[in-house]
Amino acid sequence: MRKRTSNKTLLIGGVAALVLLGGAGLYMAFGRSDPAPAAAAEKAAPAAEEAGHAEGEAPHAEGGAEAEAPEGFVALSAAQAQAANLVVVGVGRGGGAETRLSGRVEPMIDARAAVAASVGGRVERVLVAPGQSVRVGQPLASIVSGEAATFRADADAAAAGTEAARQVYQRNSNLADQGVVSRQEVEASRAQLLSAEANTRAARARSSAAGAPNASGRLSVTSPISGVVTNVQVGPGGFVAQGGVVAEVTNPARVEMVFNAPPALAATVRAGAPLRVGSPAGDFDAVVTGVAAGAGAESGATVIRARPTGGALPPAGSAVTGAIVTDQTAGGLTVPTEAVQTVDGNAVVFVQVPNGFQARPVLAGRQAGGRTEILRGLTGTERIAGTNAFLLKAELAKGEAEHGH
Incomplete structure (x- = not known):
C-alpha cells in the first residue's frame, strides 16, 4: 500500500x-x-x-484498530494451564448438608491381642518387654503348670490305648482270615479301636488348648499376632491364673478411625460413603467402612468406622475430625469449593472457552465435603477451572490493573 x-x-x-x-x-x-x-x-x-x-x-x-477481549476473559493456552497446574473439571451433581464428627485413630479389632494363660501356673520366665516387636507364634512367657502336666499325661495315655486297640484289631483280622476267630470278634475289636482313636483326639485337643505342654507341664504362652508388646502383666516367679493376661500386643500398622455420631445418622450413612478427615498432620480423604447404631458404650451413639483412601493414618490415639455429606439431593449442581472465586464482591467460576477462561457469575449455595452447590449460573455441561483457580483470578486482576493505566 x-x-x-x-x-x-x-x-x-x-x-x-x-x-x-x-x-x-x-x-x-x-x-x-x-x-x-x-x-x-x-x-x-x-x-x-x-x-x-x-x-x-x-x-x-x-x-x-484492535478488538478488545470481553470483560472477565483470561487468555490462557493449554500448555500454560498445564504449566500452572491448573486442573479443569466437570460440573458435578449432588449437594446436601455436612455433619461434623469427632473421633480417634484406634487399632482394628484384629490388631489387638490380650494374650492370656490357658491354664494356671507358675511363671518361669518372661521373654519379652514393652516396646519389643514380636511375630506370630513367638513365645512371650514360659509357665510350669500341674494342670497342664495332667493334660499331657492324659493325651499320652490315650495314644497308648489307641495303639493297643489297633494291634488287637489287626490280630483278630488275621485270625479271622484263618478261620480261628469269628467275624463278630473282628467287628468288636474294630469298634474298640475307633473309640480309642476318638479319646486320643480329645486328649490331644485338651493338651493343645493348654499350650501344648511337655511331660513336665512346661509350656509357652505365644503371641497370636505380629506387632509390638504394649504391656506385660506378669513377672518371673509369679503365679498366673487360668485366663489371666500375660501381655498385650498391638499391630501399629492396622489402625482405623472411629467416630461418634448422632443416633439419627445411622439411617443416612452407609459403608462406602466419602468422608473428609482433618488431623494434626493435615487433611485427607477417607471412606466409611462400617456403621453401628447404638454401639457407643455409654451414650448409645452411632459409631462410624473409616479408613483413608490413600496414605497412612496418624498414630493410634491421635484425635481426628470428620466431615460427612448427608441429606443429599440428586438434582443439584456442585463444583469443587476452590473453583468458586470472589471477583469484585461477586462469586464466579472460570469456565473453559476457546483460548482461555471466562469468569461467569454464579449463585453459590451450601458447602459440604469440599464441594459447593451452584444454584444459578451454570447448566451442568461446562468444564471449569478447579484446582488453582485462584491463579486465574490473580491474572484477571492484573489485566484490569494494566488496562486502567
Whole structure:
C-alpha cells in the first residue's frame, strides 16, 4: 500500500513539474509573464503532497484498530494451564448438608491381642518387654503348670490305648482270615479301636488348648499376632491364673478411625460413603467402612468406622475430625469449593472457552465435603477451572490493573 501511494505522489509531482515547465516555456515564447499558471502550479504541488500523505496514513489507522477481549476473559493456552497446574473439571451433581464428627485413630479389632494363660501356673520366665516387636507364634512367657502336666499325661495315655486297640484289631483280622476267630470278634475289636482313636483326639485337643505342654507341664504362652508388646502383666516367679493376661500386643500398622455420631445418622450413612478427615498432620480423604447404631458404650451413639483412601493414618490415639455429606439431593449442581472465586464482591467460576477462561457469575449455595452447590449460573455441561483457580483470578486482576493505566 505504501509503494502504491508513493507512485501516486511521484505522478502528481511530475504533473506539477510539467505545469511549471509549460508556464516557463510560454513566458519565454511570448516574452511576457502570466502569473495565473505559475500560481496554479505552486498551489498544485502542496495539494498533491498533502493528498499523498493523507492516502498513506489511512491504512495505518485501519491496521492499528484492535478488538478488545470481553470483560472477565483470561487468555490462557493449554500448555500454560498445564504449566500452572491448573486442573479443569466437570460440573458435578449432588449437594446436601455436612455433619461434623469427632473421633480417634484406634487399632482394628484384629490388631489387638490380650494374650492370656490357658491354664494356671507358675511363671518361669518372661521373654519379652514393652516396646519389643514380636511375630506370630513367638513365645512371650514360659509357665510350669500341674494342670497342664495332667493334660499331657492324659493325651499320652490315650495314644497308648489307641495303639493297643489297633494291634488287637489287626490280630483278630488275621485270625479271622484263618478261620480261628469269628467275624463278630473282628467287628468288636474294630469298634474298640475307633473309640480309642476318638479319646486320643480329645486328649490331644485338651493338651493343645493348654499350650501344648511337655511331660513336665512346661509350656509357652505365644503371641497370636505380629506387632509390638504394649504391656506385660506378669513377672518371673509369679503365679498366673487360668485366663489371666500375660501381655498385650498391638499391630501399629492396622489402625482405623472411629467416630461418634448422632443416633439419627445411622439411617443416612452407609459403608462406602466419602468422608473428609482433618488431623494434626493435615487433611485427607477417607471412606466409611462400617456403621453401628447404638454401639457407643455409654451414650448409645452411632459409631462410624473409616479408613483413608490413600496414605497412612496418624498414630493410634491421635484425635481426628470428620466431615460427612448427608441429606443429599440428586438434582443439584456442585463444583469443587476452590473453583468458586470472589471477583469484585461477586462469586464466579472460570469456565473453559476457546483460548482461555471466562469468569461467569454464579449463585453459590451450601458447602459440604469440599464441594459447593451452584444454584444459578451454570447448566451442568461446562468444564471449569478447579484446582488453582485462584491463579486465574490473580491474572484477571492484573489485566484490569494494566488496562486502567
